[in-house]
Amino acid sequence: MREKLEKLLDRYIGSDEISGASVLLYKDGREYLSLQKGYADTMAGIPYSNDTLIRLYSMTKPITSAAVMILIERGLLERLDPVSDFIPSFASQRYYAPDGRKKPVSRPMTIGDLLDMTGGMSYPDESTPAGADAGLVFRDIEERLGTKNEMTTQEVAYALGSCTLAFDPGTDYLYSTCADILGAVVEKVSGMKFSLFLKKEIFDPLGMEDTGFMVPRDRQDRLARSYVPASHMFNTPSNERPYTDDSHEYTGNNLGILSRMDTAPAFESGGAGLVSTLNDYMRFAQMLLNGGSAYGHRILSPSTIEFMTTHRCSSVAEEGFHKRFELDGFSYGNLLRIGVSPELCDTLMSRGEYGWDGWLGPYFANLPDLNATLLIAMQRTNSGTFSLTRRIRNIVLAQI
Secondary structure (H helix, E strand, O other), X not given: OHHHHHHHHHHHHHOOOXXXXXXXXXXOOEEEEEEEEEEEEOOOOEEOOOOOEEEOHHHHHHHHHHHHHHXXXXXXXXXXXXXXXXXXXXXXXXXXXXXXXXXXXXXXXXXXXXXXXXXXXXXXXXXXXXXXXXXXXXXXXXXXXXXXXXXXXXXXXXXXXXXXXXXXOOOOOOOOOHHHHHHHHHHHHHOOOHHHHHHHHHHHHHOOOOOEOOOOHHHHHHEOOXXXXXXXXXXXXXXXXXXXXXXXXXXXXXXXXXOOOOOOOOOOOOOOOOEEOHHHHHHHHHHHHOOOEEOOEEOOOHHHHHHHHHOOOOHHHXXXXXXXXXXXXXXXXXXXXXXXXXXXXOXXXXXXXXXXXXXXXXXXXXXXXXXXXXXXXXXXXXXXXXXXXXXHHHHHHHHO
C-alpha cells in the first residue's frame, strides 16, 4: 500500500497538481499508515506532517453536525424546529419559482432542512438568482474582513435568511450555506459563541488543541500554504488571479474566510471556517467511530451517532444530490455523505462509510465495517473529492 501511494503522490506532485499531501489511516484504533510527500510550504521547504495546520473549509461541516447533535440529544433542539425560531429573518421567506417569480414558501425551513441541505439556501453563484443574492452577502462579508466592522456569525445568518431561496424548502437539494446558519443556531440555543461551544463540548474533551477558527502567531509556521494546480493556472485572466505564476500560491480569501487565519474572525463559519491537523481531526473521527466516546470522554451517545451517520435525505433531495456531485452510490444527510450502494459507486466503497471533504482538498472517511478512518491533507484550490482522492481511496480500500 505504501509504495503504491508514494508513486501516486509523486506523480501528482511532479505534474504540479499538488504541492504535497499527507495521508493518515487508522484501523482498530491504531495508526495503520502515515505517509507524507511534498511540501506544505514550497518556498520555505517545509514538508507536510500530521501536525501541519490546514484550512478545512467544508470538512468543518461534520464538526458542526456533531455540535447540533449534542443539542438534539439534550432536548434543546430538534430537526423539525423552524429556523425562524432562532433567526428571525427566516420567517415568511420566499423562493424563486421555475418561471422566475418569487413565491411564499409552503412551509417554514427547519433545522432538518439545514442538516440535509434541502432548505433552498445557496452559495454565491452568479448563474442563478438565489446564488446572486447570496453573492451580495458574501461580498459584504469579504469587504469587511480585517476591519473593525466585520460581520458576525449572527449578522451573516440574518442576512442570508433575508435572501430569496432557490426552491421551496424540502423539495430539492442544494449544497449551500446551511451549515453557516447552523453555527448561528448553536450560538442562539447554547448562549455561547460558536467557537466557545465547540471548544467546551468537543475540542477540549478530545484534546484537539490545534483546531479552531484562527492560527495563533506562534503556530503560523505550521500553517500550510494553498496552491493552484497547474491544470487550473490559466483559467482566469492574469489581472484576476489571486496568486503568482511563479509559486502557484493562492493568496485570496474564499467564502468569507481570511486565508491567513491570523486573527479571530467575527464570522465563525460552521460550513467552512475551521483550521486543524490530521492528528486533531483523527481524534474527532475516532470519537464518531467509537460510538461517541474517545480519550476518556463521551461526546455523544451511541444512538445519536447512529442517527447522525445513517440518516438519509428524502428521495427527491437525493436525486438533486446526485445531479450536483459525482458520488453515485452515496446518499446525504446530517452534513455527511453516506455510502449506501457499493454496486453503484465509481470507487471501491465500504457500505455504511461516511464523511466529507473540503474546497482545498482535505478528505475524511470513517469506515465502520472496517473499523477504520482515512484522512487526507492537502491545500489545492477548487478540489473537494477529485481524481487523486478517488485513486487514494481505491488503493486503501483494496488493501486494508
